Amino acid sequence: MHPFAEKASIAALAAAEQDKYEEFSSALLKDFKNLNDQTIKKHAEAVGLNMEKFNAAYSNPARKKQIQEDLKLGSSVKVRGVPAIFINGRMPKQRSLAGFSQMVEEELKK
Amino acid sequence: MKKHVFHPAVFFCALAIVLSLTTAPFAKVEWEILKDITLTDDPRDIVIASDGSTAYILCSKSVQIYSTREKKVTGSIPLTDDFSQIAIAPNGEQLFLTKTAGKQLSVIKVSQVYDIPIGTSPVIGKAGAPVTIYAFLDYQ
Numbered sequence: 001m002h003p004f005a006e007k008a009s010i011a012a013l014a015a016a017e018q019d020k021y022e023e024f025s026s027a028l029l030k031d032f033k034n035l036n037d038q039t040i041k042k043h044a045e046a047v048g049l050n051m052e053k054f055n056a057a058y059s060n061p062a063r064k065k066q067i068q069e070d071l072k073l074g075s076s077v078k079v080r081g082v083p084a085i086f087i088n089g090r091m092p093k094q095r096s097l098a099g100f101s102q103m104v105e106e107e108l109k110k
Numbered sequence: 111m112k113k114h115v116f117h118p119a120v121f122f123c124a125l126a127i128v129l130s131l132t133t134a135p136f137a138k139v140e141w142e143i144l145k146d147i148t149l150t151d152d153p154r155d156i157v158i159a160s161d162g163s164t165a166y167i168l169c170s171k172s173v174q175i176y177s178t179r180e181k182k183v184t185g186s187i188p189l190t191d192d193f194s195q196i197a198i199a200p201n202g203e204q205l206f207l208t209k210t211a212g213k214q215l216s217v218i219k220v221s222q223v224y225d226i227p228i229g230t231s232p233v234i235g236k237a238g239a240p241v242t243i244y245a246f247l248d249y250q
Binding site: 002066 | 161163179221222223224225226227229231232234240241242243244245247248249250
């Protein structure tokens with residue numbers, strides 16, 4: 001796991017508690033090279049999170065436990081590296097946008 | 111100038127010593143029965159996926175799918191013909207069934223479909239959508 005991956009994931013869960021997961025998660029992914037406590041809190045403020053609630057959730061041990069559970073889940077479905085994508089439970093053979101789109105189209109036809 | 115001489119006797123002697131050092135020690139096999147399962151159909155042959163996750167048991171009227179993780183039969187592929195042998199492709203994506211009497215080969219595509227619980231993970235999009243894309247990310 002990358003050095004700040006766990007904290008970033010905990011922060012994303014904290015943002016989800018305030019229904020800001022999508023915006024916050026996108027901001028973290030765009031700034032993936034510079035993640036640390038300061039930049040994470042900067043992005044949290046930028047997307048308009050209530051910082052008091054965010055800080056409480058960010059330091060909540062239950063969030064860390066949830067990430068550990070997700071790691072176990074990934075291992076149980078044979079995730080060997082990230083990002084790993086499953087479409088209706090199937091791991092795409094082609095790891096490209098075209099490959100994902102084709103699989104989604106096939107699933108919609110079922 | 112120094113001359114290097116290759117002496118066959120020394121070489122074979124050295125080789126014999128290396129071989130004796132690298133011979134694997136004797137190991138006995140320990141065993142215990144983990145599970146006894148009564149199948150719904152008569153078994154004839156069995157193959158196991160290379161990752162060890164799934165065993166495919168060829169029976170007279172079906173291929174029974176056994177999950178080694180769940181330790182139970184999790185599915186069944188019905189057969190209309192009477193096959194005698196089964197083999198699996200190295201990537202685990204195709205089963206090959208043969209029938210000696212009818213000079214027949216049947217190839218069945220198989221793929222793993224995981225029932226991944228969403229639980230309390232963040233979700234983008236509408237509940238009940240026909241397609242769920244589950245992403246494992248780490249942000250770095």
